[in-house]
Amino acid sequence: MSGAFCAAVDWGTSSFRLWLLDASGAPLAERRSDQGMSGLTGGGFGTVLESHLAALSAPADLPVVVCGMAGARQGWIEAPYVDTPAALDRVADHCVRPEHAAREVRILPGVAQRDPAAPDVMRGEETQLLGAFAGQDGAGLACMPGTHSKWVRLSGTRIDGFSTVMTGEMFAALGHHTILSHSLAEPEGEAAAAAFAAAVRRALARPEALVSEFFRIRAGGLLGFAAPGTGGGTLSGLLIGAEIAAARALAGLPEEVTLIASGAIAERYGTALALAGCTTRRIDADGAARAGLFAAATRLWPTRNRRD
Amino acid sequence: MSGAFCAAVDWGTSSFRLWLLDASGAPLAERRSDQGMSGLTGGGFGTVLESHLAALSAPADLPVVVCGMAGARQGWIEAPYVDTPAALDRVADHCVRPEHAAREVRILPGVAQRDPAAPDVMRGEETQLLGAFAGQDGAGLACMPGTHSKWVRLSGTRIDGFSTVMTGEMFAALGHHTILSHSLAEPEGEAAAAAFAAAVRRALARPEALVSEFFRIRAGGLLGFAAPGTGGGTLSGLLIGAEIAAARALAGLPEEVTLIASGAIAERYGTALALAGCTTRRIDADGAARAGLFAAATRLWPTRNRRD
Numbered sequence: 379m380s381g382a383f384c385a386a387v388d389w390g391t392s393s394f395r396l397w398l399l400d401a402s403g404a405p406l407a408e409r410r411s412d413q414g415m416s417g418l419t420g421g422g423f424g425t426v427l428e429s430h431l432a433a434l435s436a437p438a439d440l441p442v443v444v445c446g447m448a449g450a451r452q453g454w455i456e457a458p459y460v461d462t463p464a465a466l467d468r469v470a471d472h473c474v475r476p477e478h479a480a481r482e483v484r485i486l487p488g489v490a491q492r493d494p495a496a497p498d499v500m501r502g503e504e505t506q507l508l509g510a511f512a513g514q515d516g517a518g519l520a521c522m523p524g525t526h527s528k529w530v531r532l533s534g535t536r537i538d539g540f541s542t543v544m545t546g547e548m549f550a551a552l553g554h555h556t557i558l559s560h561s562l563a564e565p566e567g568e569a570a571a572a573a574f575a576a577a578v579r580r581a582l583a584r585p586e587a588l589v590s591e592f593f594r595i596r597a598g599g600l601l602g603f604a605a606p607g608t609g610g611g612t613l614s615g616l617l618i619g620a621e622i623a624a625a626r627a628l629a630g631l632p633e634e635v636t637l638i639a640s641g642a643i644a645e646r647y648g649t650a651l652a653l654a655g656c657t658t659r660r661i662d663a664d665g666a667a668r669a670g671l672f673a674a675a676t677r678l679w680p681t682r683n684r685r686d
Numbered sequence: 687m688s689g690a691f692c693a694a695v696d697w698g699t700s701s702f703r704l705w706l707l708d709a710s711g712a713p714l715a716e717r718r719s720d721q722g723m724s725g726l727t728g729g730g731f732g733t734v735l736e737s738h739l740a741a742l743s744a745p746a747d748l749p750v751v752v753c754g755m756a757g758a759r760q761g762w763i764e765a766p767y768v769d770t771p772a773a774l775d776r777v778a779d780h781c782v783r784p785e786h787a788a789r790e791v792r793i794l795p796g797v798a799q800r801d802p803a804a805p806d807v808m809r810g811e812e813t814q815l816l817g818a819f820a821g822q823d824g825a826g827l828a829c830m831p832g833t834h835s836k837w838v839r840l841s842g843t844r845i846d847g848f849s850t851v852m853t854g855e856m857f858a859a860l861g862h863h864t865i866l867s868h869s870l871a872e873p874e875g876e877a878a879a880a881a882f883a884a885a886v887r888r889a890l891a892r893p894e895a896l897v898s899e900f901f902r903i904r905a906g907g908l909l910g911f912a913a914p915g916t917g918g919g920t921l922s923g924l925l926i927g928a929e930i931a932a933a934r935a936l937a938g939l940p941e942e943v944t945l946i947a948s949g950a951i952a953e954r955y956g957t958a959l960a961l962a963g964c965t966t967r968r969i970d971a972d973g974a975a976r977a978g979l980f981a982a983a984t985r986l987w988p989t990r991n992r993r994d
Contacts, residue, residue: 451908490905490909491905492909492911494906494911496902497902497905497906497908497909497911497912498901498902498905499905499908499909526865526901541898542898542901542902542905543897543898543900543901544864544865544866544897544900544901545897547864547865548860548864548897548900550863550864551859551860551863551864552856552859554863555858555859555862555863556852556855556856556858556859557834557852557855558852584935585893585894585895585896586893586894586931586932586934586935587893587931587932587935587936588893588896588897588928588932589851589852589853589856589896589925589928589929589932590849590850590851590932590933590936592851592852592856593806593834593850593851593852594804594805594806594850597798597799597805597806597807597850598802598805600759600805600807601798601800601805601807603800603802603805604805617897620896620897621897623894623895624894624895624896624897624898625898626894627892627894627895628895628898
């Protein structure tokens with residue numbers, strides 16, 4: 379693969395994505411796998427990385443920039459957190475290099491909020507934010523839904539603070555490992571979207587009673603009040619509604635929220651935020667990660683595109 | 687075993703308890719096992735019951751009264767719910783008899799709240815309440831903690847309404863099947879009780895932000911703000927605090943709450959309710975189940991103690 383400026387890797391807990399990027403940041407090739415951090419040990423990271431680069435015939439001297447959980451303590455090599463307030467365009471200055479890598483590899487750090495009353499960490503989202511707001515004013519509130527959703531308060535391109543809500547993981551844990559699994563086993567029904575919206579409304583109207591809502595999914599099914607195939611929509615709506623209510627309680631909701639997400643999850647959060655009275659400015663999460671990694675690479679290797 | 691008036695069985699999802707009771711309701715013998723409903727099929731119930739009765743040399747004509755999930759649709763035989771408002775001392779009038787049982791067996795029904803906005807069901811707790819309030823005025827609010835905690839509003843010995851919170855099941859699901867499992871894997875530390883109380887306070891003070899608290903258990907550990915071995919206490923405190931806050935939001939908290947629980951869980955809820963400003967009147971859950979089954983038996987077989 380000629381013409382590549384760098385390889386960019388978003389290496390999460392359960393997923394691996396790699397792009398070869400040209401000097402303008404455009405993707406030349408892509409690889410995706412489920413070889414996330416949680417299945418690897420220290421030595422395995424370099425081997426997995428090289429196998430994907432070889433599959434794309436990447437040059438032996440092509441440098442690689444990595445964001446995500448590969449930089450966690452239990453990852454490839456720990457990239458210590460940058461603390462809030464954190465300037466997005468300076469995060470790359472604190473990257474680390476794994477020893478014994480077959481080529482130049484830089485792992486970007488995450489961001490920590492060292493507030494004893496609201497401790498929080500992110501790894502990877504700071505790079506998505508850098509990509510989302512490259513060259514623009516990111517002031518306001520960004521919602522980044524996922525396994526661990528992040529709600530990020532920004533001034534310019536500085537992270538002032540953030541809050542994590544384990545919405546995706548709570549959905550999986552409650553939906554698969556409690557009595558609600560009976561209600562979620564049915565295939566999704568026609569009324570699922572309406573059930574989702576109704577549940578968002580209930581969670582927004584009375585978030586302080588959230589925990590009394592979950593068993594009603596089961597009881598409503600047993601007593602014939604719930605339409606078939608609505609359990610998943612209701613549980614999702616309760617949790618996303620509760621997440622938005624928590625964000626509202628912590629810092630208030632602005633008129634417009636920047637929603638960094640892809641696919642069906644972007645639609646769900648867009649719908650839920652509208653029910654909370656917010657318009658959304660949508661940014662694709664995949665594109666933001668790629669753009670953020672490219673922005674970090676151009677800061678790490680500012681002269682490289684001239685050299686090639 | 688001579689002198690037995692009846693056998694009384696509390697047959698739950700994951701547990702089986704049987705007592706032989708004399709004509710005054712005092713226990714003559716007891717059996718406990720993990721042969722709950724979830725591991726049995728229709729025919730298995732009778733076999734399990736007879737094996738425990740044989741182990742106690744129970745007479746062949748001793749009648750048996752059963753409460754709990756054995757009466758669920760997927761149990762031994764369905765005992766259709768009695769609806770709220772439900773008079774506790776009349777629930778036994780709606781019991782069912784399994785066919786082909788080797789002796790007289792009566793399965794007590796559960797109670798349903800057929801409110802489309804707050805559908806709810808219980809099976810077994812109605813019998814504990816009958817035992818707890820036999821001959822007394824149970825007016826007020828009863829808290830019955832557990833896998834599925836019940837909060838029950840009573841007038842006299844009538845159930846006016848109730849609400850289920852899946853606190854025990856949520857603790858297990860979030861503690862074992864999310865990233866919080868890392869924080870809960872440590873042995874409980876000295877600071878766990880203080881962490882529990884602090885978490886109850888936070889959940890009571892700001893229940894609308896509950897879902898933003900969970901990930902802080904993990905992040906607080908990573909950033910060094912959480913004392914070792916406090917993850918379980920914090921998660922428990924957040925969930926119990928949220929449960930009490932939900933009860934407060936739904937129906938208000940009276941000055942005194944009747945707490946029907948046993949052992950360590952009774953201590954935890956007593957502490958948490960005190961932090962919410964409530965005194966507690968404590969009733970042992972095991973004794974309440976046994977007393978409730980006896981009260982149902984004397985209604986089912988009013989002449990039997992004279993006959994023996």
